[in-house]
Amino acid sequence: MSSFEKLSLPVTLIEGLAKSQISTPTEIQEKVIPIALENKDIIGKSQTGSGKTLAYLLPIFNKIDSSKREMQAIILAPTHELVMQIDREIKLLATNSTLPVNSTSIIGEVNIKRQIENLKVKPHIVVGTPGRVLELIKLKKISAHTVKTIVIDEGDRLLNDKNIAPVKDIIKSTLRDRQIMIFSATITPESEKAAKEIMKEPILIKLDEDNSVSSTIDHLFVVTERRDKMEVLRKLIHASGTKKAIVFINKSEETEDTTLKLQYHKVKAYGIYGTSTKEERKKALEGFRNGKYQVLVASDIAARGLDVKGITHIFNLDLPEDPKEYLHRVGRTGRAGQSGTAISIVTDRELPTIHKFENTFNIKMAQKDIYKGEILELDEAKDLKHDNYQSSPNKKKKSTPKNLGQKKK
Numbered sequence: 001m002s003s004f005e006k007l008s009l010p011v012t013l014i015e016g017l018a019k020s021q022i023s024t025p026t027e028i029q030e031k032v033i034p035i036a037l038e039n040k041d042i043i044g045k046s047q048t049g050s051g052k053t054l055a056y057l058l059p060i061f062n063k064i065d066s067s068k069r070e071m072q073a074i075i076l077a078p079t080h081e082l083v084m085q086i087d088r089e090i091k092l093l094a095t096n097s098t099l100p101v102n103s104t105s106i107i108g109e110v111n112i113k114r115q116i117e118n119l120k121v122k123p124h125i126v127v128g129t130p131g132r133v134l135e136l137i138k139l140k141k142i143s144a145h146t147v148k149t150i151v152i153d154e155g156d157r158l159l160n161d162k163n164i165a166p167v168k169d170i171i172k173s174t175l176r177d178r179q180i181m182i183f184s185a186t187i188t189p190e191s192e193k194a195a196k197e198i199m200k201e202p203i204l205i206k207l208d209e210d211n212s213v214s215s216t217i218d219h220l221f222v223v224t225e226r227r228d229k230m231e232v233l234r235k236l237i238h239a240s241g242t243k244k245a246i247v248f249i250n251k252s253e254e255t256e257d258t259t260l261k262l263q264y265h266k267v268k269a270y271g272i273y274g275t276s277t278k279e280e281r282k283k284a285l286e287g288f289r290n291g292k293y294q295v296l297v298a299s300d301i302a303a304r305g306l307d308v309k310g311i312t313h314i315f316n317l318d319l320p321e322d323p324k325e326y327l328h329r330v331g332r333t334g335r336a337g338q339s340g341t342a343i344s345i346v347t348d349r350e351l352p353t354i355h356k357f358e359n360t361f362n363i364k365m366a367q368k369d370i371y372k373g374e375i376l377e378l379d380e381a382k383d384l385k386h387d388n389y390q391s392s393p394n395k396k397k398k399s400t401p402k403n404l405g406q407k408k409k
Contacts, residue, residue, distance in 0.1 A: 007033045009058055016097025017054075026051035026337065031205045032181075033059055041180045041202040043155070043195050045187040048328070049214065049335030050207070052183045053089050056151050060125065061093065063149065066100045069122040070146040074174075076130050076167060078157040080107045080278055081285060085307050086153065087127045101125065106142075108132040109278065116141050130158065130166040137173050144173040152195075155182035159194040171198055213327060217334035219365040220375075221344040221354055229345050230258070232370065233317055234265045236343055237295065239375050244288065245295050245313035246306075248329050250320065252299040258317065259297045268294040272302045300325050306332070316344040319353050323360045343368075 003025050004014045017023070025033070028046040035042055036059035046052060060073050077083045087105040094101045104118040106128030115132070119141050126133065126142060136142045150171060152158050158167050159182070171180065180202070182195050187206070196202060213219075224232045233247065249258055252273055259271035270293040272284045287293045288308055298306070300320065311333045320326050333340025344365070346354060358365050367378050371385060 003030070008037060009033070009062060012097045012099055013058060013061055013093075016093055016095075016099070019096040020092065022054075024337065026055075027207055028052055028205070029055045029058070031207065032056065035203055035205075036179075036181060037062060039063075039179050041199040042182070042205060043187065043192065043199070043202045044181065044183045044205045046183075046185065046205075046207040047214070048185045048331040049333075051335075052153075053086060054093075056181050056183065057086075057089060057093060060149055060151070061097070061099060061101055064101055064124050066124065071122060071124065071126055071143050072146060073125045073149040073151070074133065074142075074144070074147050074170065075125065075127045075151040075153060076133065076158060076170065077127065077153040078129065078163065079154075080129065081281065082153060082307055083107050083127050083129060090125055090127070103127060106132050106136060112136075130163060130170060134166045134170050137170060144170070145175060147174045147178060149179045149181070150174065152180070152182040153184075155184040155195060156186050156188055156191045157184075159191040164194055168198060213330065213361045213363055214334045214340075216337060217330055217340045217342055219330070219342050219344075219357075219363050220368045221346050221365050222368055222370065223346055223348060223351070226347050229317055229347075230261050232345050233315060234262065234267065235370050235373070236315065236345070236375065237262070237267055237313075239370055239373050240313055240341065240343070242313040243291065243294060244308070244311050245315060246303065246311060246329075246332060247295055247297045247315045247317055248303070248320070249297065249299055250318040252302060255297050255299065255302070262295060262297070268292070269297055270295070271297040272306075273299075276302065300328070303329075303332075308332070309335070310338075311335075312340060314340070314342040316342070319344055319346060319350050323357055326357055327361065 004017060007025060007030065028044060028050050032042060032044050032055040036056065044052060044055065064072050075086055077086060083105050087103055090103040102121070102123045103125035104123040106115055106126055108129050108131050115136065119136065133142065137144050152167060157163065180199050222232055222236065237245065247258065249255065255271040255273055259269045262269035270284050270287060272281060284293070284296065285306070285308060288296055314330050314333050316329065320329065330342040333342065344354065354365055357363070368375050369378050
């Protein structure tokens with residue numbers, strides 16, 4: 001029996017997961033799925049990339065009666081990008097498992113008439129931002145009385161003072177026996193208290209402390225002069241063979257300059273900014289997902305809420321000042337059991353920060369060097385450089401005095 005079979009999931013779902021090369025549940029999936037299948041309310045906390053989306057989608061799929069043309073689940077998320085990401089996950093799972101479960105995405109600031117048309121087919125799952133979902137409930141375009149499950153993704157953001165009002169109104173519009181599941185990478189005491197006020201005896205599942213880093217990520221660093229950082233970055237991108245990477249910088253105003261320099265060296269790079277419009281971010285992320293862009297250049301602010309599968313490398317052109325930002329950066333690779341690599345380009349003066357990260361997260365950051373297009377162990381690179389220097393035809397030979405060793409007459 002596979003691990004997913006032990007979680008009492010149907011064979012069709014397990015076969016669908018296999019088509020996406022998913023055969024073993026993550027820890028959060030193992031903890032959540034059995035409880036979710038019992039229709040209990042859940043507050044789930046685990047780090048970014050730990051598989052929270054499938055932890056709630058699999059029980060939802062198991063519960064949905066696809067023979068009925070009615071809305072049976074609402075998933076709320078704080079950003080357009082996350083809504084679209086979840087909707088893609090639903091459609092992929094439905095296709096791979098050959099289950100006739102359909103969904104639609106509902107986001108604000110787009111044509112509401114088109115969304116109303118999409119709702120006429122009575123999708124089983126509605127994924128959306130709270131404001132627009134509530135608007136459509138009030139217009140009686142979403143039949144909330146048939147909804148059996150509500151998921152609140154990134155609960156720490158949706159349960160704060162700014163966003164909780166529409167979330168509460170959505171919940172009130174559904175039947176009292178609905179199931180509520182709340183998930184987040186961080187759960188503050190305030191958001192936990194707010195969650196318990198809208199739930200029925202929720203079961204709290206907390207995994208991984210904030211300072212934990214996925215064991216599937218390799219942490220490397222290369223030491224160079226500050227003026228050579230861009231050149232080293234370019235070489236590392238080519239040497240690593242990455243097809244999907246994020247380059248992090250500290251100052252958002254340097255995004256354009258960094259992007260242009262990479263493009264000059266034939267790297268398919270694109271910069272995203274904290275001030276980018278939704279359309280610009282959408283274009284960037286779609287190009288990144290489909291392989292049009294190999295590298296995204298971003299600051300920590302610009303990358304907030306960014307969720308893209310298959311990122312193999314994180315490059316830190318600048319080291320973050322806050323260790324937690326390092327955690328958030330590298331958490332975008334090595335997800336769901338896949339391997340990932342984080343490479344920091346540092347100066348000698350930044351080495352104490354490297355050691356600080358090692359101590360904070362209990363990780364080993366291996367120093368590497370790059371030589372002739374390869375990322376090598378430091379000692380190996382030194383030996384090769386030394387041997388190359390010794391055998392160089394341009395190397396000047398030391399002249400030997402003619403009278404060396406001869407006695408004076």
